[in-house]
Amino acid sequence: MTSTLSALATAVATEGGHGGGQAVAEATGVFDLTWLLIAFPLLGAAILLLGGRRTDKVGHLIGCGASIASFVMGVVLFAAMLGEPSDGRAFTSQLWEYVNAGGYTVDVSLLLDQLSISFVLLITGVGSLIHVYSIGYMEHDERRRRFFGYLNLFVAAMLLLVLAADYLVLFIGWEGVGLASYLLIGFWQHKNSAAVAAKKAFVVNRVGDMGMVLAMSSMVLVFGSTAFDVVFASAEGASTGWVTAIGLFLLLGACGKSAQFPLQSWLLDAMEGPTPVSALIHAATMVTAGVYLIVRSAAIYDLAPDARTAVVIVGAITLLMGAIIGCAKDDIKKALAGSTMSQIGYMTLAAGLGPAGYAFAIFHLLTHGFFKANMFLGAGSVMHGMHDEVNMRRYGGLRIAMPVTFITFAMGYLAIIGIPPFAGYFSKDKIIEAAFADNWITGLATLLGAGITAFYMTRLMLMTFFGNRRWKQSEPPHESPSVMTAPLWALAFLSVVGGFALLYFGAGIVDWLAPVTGEEHHELPMPLWLLITITLATVVAGVAVAWLMYGRRAVREDVPAGSPLTVAARNDLYGDAFNEAVFMRPGQYLTRSLVYFENRGVDGAVVGTATAFGGLSSRLRRLQTGFVRSYAVTMLGGVGVVVLAMLVVRLP
Amino acid sequence: MNAPTIEYAELAPLITIFGAAVIGVLIEAFVPRKVRHPVQVAVALLALVAALVQVILLAGTGMVAAVGAVAVDGPALFLQGTILVLAIISVAFFAERRLEAGGDAFAPAASTLPGSEEERILVRERMLQTEVYPLALFAVGGMLLFPAANDLLMLFIALEVMSLPLYLLCGMARRRRLLSQEAALKYFLLGAFSSAIFLFGMAFVYGYAGTLRFGEISEALTANIGQDGILLAGVGLMAVGLLFKVGAVPFHSWTPDVYQGAPTPVTGFMAACTKLAAFGAMVRLFYVAFGGMRTDWQPMLWAVAIATMLVGAVVALTQTDIKRMLAYSSIAHAGFVLTAMVAADQTATAAILFYLATYGIATLGAFAVVTLVRDSGGEATHLAKWAGLGRRSPVLAATFALFLLAFAGIPLTSGFVGKLSVFTAAIDGGAAPLVVVGVIASAIAAFFYVRVIVLMFFSDPAPEGPTVAVPSLWTAVGITLGAAATLLLGIVPGPLLDLAQQASLFVR
């Protein structure tokens, strides 16, 4: 059955690929060099990681060079793309045939279209800035070369993820990103918390990977292929049940990578890594992979309304959860992490709205990439000056000591809470509009989220840069070196103009992405001016409440008891407890016999496991008695079975 | 009467290896003890490399040599080439002398009593066992012949020539000699038992067909002369003999014990090369000779494949010794290969060839890594001792992790492509349910591979943990080659897949 299907699929594929409706051309000229995008950082990683100590001196320069070279290549491709007609901007270039086994073929080929180039520019652009910033931030770390190697590896894997033209190749990039992020989170492995966090990110991401594997297996089963063109072209012919299942599996994968409910818990712990890493992982790239996956799979979600509803629900829950967690955290990086969760929730929600929301999801993703990277790097700059202090209750009044950091951070702040004309206003407002156009509940969720965002971000600003000084150190905190502030300026600039530029420059991002994502417009249930006014009023209310609580009164240095909600939020809304009950506990049962190193008794742990496989395993294991004669009995029994099996087949 | 002609050129690889093995025996007798070790290693390596070159030169041949007894065709040459490559690396591991102070992995004299004064003197004088090299060469000769054997008698002889030296090699460990001797005894008794069963089955097949040649047996099947009971029993018994060698359930019981007890370089050699040779022989026998009655043996292989995959994967879950765990993993892998065998067509042959090559490389590398992790008692094979190895020796742990990922079939490793090809071959051959079981077994198996990775990288090092010995250049190069091949075949498998595809046609 599968072979007929795949033959059909191949026939469809040769007719001309589908990238959400536009024809995909064979890459020629400069587009044939798309692979260079990945090759630069990959080469950089290889040199840095395999080169050993010889490259210690110039390691950071090689790392930055590789990333910037990739960015330049991205800009060149983007410029070349602008020269093509708007419906002819998708190009594939086949690198080599990866597997050709029976009816299943996987090509390593790259798909460059409007969607992937947007990601390429974000990844390499913001990535390069983070590289530059890291030169200063990691200056005193003796393993800086290795750090840059991992960063390059991360960029390469992420680029492979967004440029792949086949789910399997995408998955390879997906895993590569996971590996690099694991290495980066655990980079300071002498800190026990870092090692634990890395472990958690590893485990939770494996749950997400299961979703990816299931999705790909289903695709092979139903479509006989995992190539984008074949899958999207034949999705219409498949039953709704299968398409919905694939959509849900992909959503599970996206949840793991993008820290969406219920797989969100690793993100907050992942803040243990060196700060630029947090910025890179959160803002620019890794967590947006899930949103990319959903938008890229638009052709599947368009056919599966139920899966889309699930995406919206996940997005809404995460956006509120992240915002509430962000309100209660005193650790500046964790507060930002909660905010990231919440913003990704916005994107996921928008992506779940279908063609009406895909473009806005990507739009918000890009602007968020600017202002969140800006704020993470700003937080890193604050920590740099404060001797790695992360508790905001020990900050206060830093705007005078660190003026550049303050100004740039403020740009990011205004952008994230959505004050016009900063970047976040345009993108978030579009999502709120689309959400209200879809239905009231999602609309209210996004509106509430906007209010809470304003609250916790104002709280963060006030506690860090305003109010009384609560730091103990004798000399005042110093401003960071210019190699660190330059990227801050760049990102702050983007936070200011990014939204406006993306929305109105040329035809704007919505039209730019339309050939890939499709376009759809719903009627708002109320006039647009009214919605904008309500949104802004909510934001102002959030700011005002925060000012009343943290601006007028002095911030206490000890942690107040707080309401039950605050306590819950401090505990990540019991996300860990949830994960423990749902994933860890059954997993532990399964592993108790297996991962016995966590147990005291080594061999004793093997006995008495409750799980099916563990129990079955130890039971089967007892057959291995060590006695030759019992082995001979087993064999002779086997002989009987084999000969009988041969004879029985012949019975009429 | 005409004397039969022998195609010496086509049989050159076999002649080279057997000749070198005989020379090795003569060296034992005539070369002074002091220089024996380097001479033996040199002879063995030279012979293996020469044979490899001859195999490569023969590529593309498709004929039956030695009056129909030996096939020189794609599958045979592909497997012979792979076995020779693996054997070269194995000999390099055999010759490793930096891990034990001045010794290698073998007892200075297998005949001395463990713990006796005699043994101590030999150890102190740094005496080296050199018989292992001619023994290994004989075994390699048998392995080369096994997948090329084109009649029943040659098949049996090859089986024995391959097995007998292996029985001895298993009993020669320098450390833990009691376990090693026990492994040899178990392997020998069960091996001889299975050989006898195999031979009895052979007698029945001969009785049915009246000939020993594979081609003529195939013709006899088409002629359908009745008395099928004898044939079916014969095929079943022969299958048992071969399934024993590949370690399929329920004929697998020797595998964990022998893998654990044997000296680790021998375990690696055995795990990689024996399985290749035995599967090669099995595929040829069942496709060429018994291809006409595939509907009779397919259900039997279905059952065996399912049992093998599940038992291998499930029992490996609770293993605490790394060598035993790898043994069960090798059982599960035998099951994966059997899924493709059930399909019984040319695609399946190609998939099996590719799978065996990648599996052999990764296995050899993994066992070589095991030899490097040591404590005062020799190799530290208990899993608990591997905890935190990633912090102590990240490169070694990462290499081992790579091999484990290949076993688990994770993308970007050779194991993934291998698994994909056998499973697609099985689906195309109409064995989709087997593939479902295969995927489940893979998932279970992935669990215990990942568990070792987690153990190495995420848990705290044991307080009196093992040290990682610095190997000689030979071993280092061997492991590096294995890791590089595993990664490379995972990223660009095309050339080897094509080669396997071209080599997948049997001469009849």
Add this chain to the structure above:
Amino acid sequence: MNPTNYLVLSVILFSIGAAGVLVRRNALVAFMSVELMLNAANLAFVTFARMHGNLDGQIVAFFVMVVAAAEVVVGLAIIVTIFRTRRSASVDDASLLKL
């Protein structure tokens, strides 16, 4: 000549051999039982050779004898070594490797 009788005898010999491997503890006796199984196969080969009127089966029988001799060499070496170590030739004593 009725070949069936010879075949039945060969099956009986084979079964005795197989049973011997299963029930006898002494490694030497177990090994002798394996030899008996080989010889049962030899008998079957010779019988079939006679039946088909060609020599292939008889040739096999000769080869099997040689192989059996080689097997004795290897087997005795292993069994004697283990006997010297443990002072016992019981296969049940050699059961350290298990589970």
